Amino acid sequence: MKLPPEILNDILSSLDVDESVIIGPKVGEDFAVIKIGEKYLVVHSDPITGASKHIGWYSVIVPANDIATSGAKPKWLLSTIxxxxxxxxxxxxxxxxxxxxxxxISVVGGHTEVTPGLPRTIVSSTAMGIAEKLITTSGAREGDFVYISKGAGIEGTAIIANDFERLCIDRGVPEDILQRAKEFIWEISVLEEAAIAAKYATSMHDAT
Known part of the structure; x- marks a missing residue:
């Protein structure tokens, strides 16, 4: 469970950043941005705690999606397993x-260990990319059109179908619907859409 915004804001307000940091720790922004010469290094970290099946896929695509919504192409990944x-x-x-x-995406580092007593594997991944033009969540303006590239709620639906299949069957979810819901996992990438939208968007956000 995420911390409430008021508590998180109080914690983040005590952190200092240097002048090269364009976007630092902030509620409402999904990535940090550091100015490198004339370009921007975009960095994002995400823990995968809600899914067990296909955790490797989530560990790559979830942070990569956030990098893509900044207008950058995800290039590097570090994963702590x-x-x-x-x-x-x-x-x-x-x-x-x-x-x-x-x-x-190149895997450039991370950490792997077997943690005694852990009931299931947890992964936290950090993705990075370089942007020439920066797009931020706060760039949205009144009057902007809002577009969604896929159906709403597909990530959560995929996790429920894959990780809680027995519960879904017991609750009467038809087999064909359950199988379709499982396949949503392969549709959560927004890399292609973000690359196209980056030319025109004032703001982007992914659903993962």
Missing amino acids: LASSEESAKKTLKEIAKYAKKLG
Whole structure:
């Protein structure tokens, strides 16, 4: 569960940043931005705590989506893996390597360990990219048109269908609907849409 905005604001207000930081810790913005010469280094971290199945895919695409909504192309990834077992650590690493390669993202570091007593594996990933033109969440203006590229709620639906399949069946969810809901997991990427929209958008946000 995320901290309430008022508590988070109080904590973040005590943090100092240097003059190269364009966007630092802030409620409402999904990424940090550091000025590097004439370009912007965009950085975002995300924990994967709500899903167990396909955790490697989520560990890559969730932070990559946030980088893409800044107008940058996600290029680099670091993942901290707190695994419930050695087998889970190996499986998660292989998944991360597979999907990062597929998306043209280089895994440049991180940390992997087997954490005793952990009921399931948890991953926290940091993605980075370079932007020439910066798009921020706060760039939205009154009168802007709002577009959604896919259906609402597809990530949460996919997690429920994949991680709580037995519960869905017991509650009477039809098999065809359950299978369709599972497939939503492969539709949560916004990388292509963000690359196109970056030329025109005043603000972008992903649903992951």
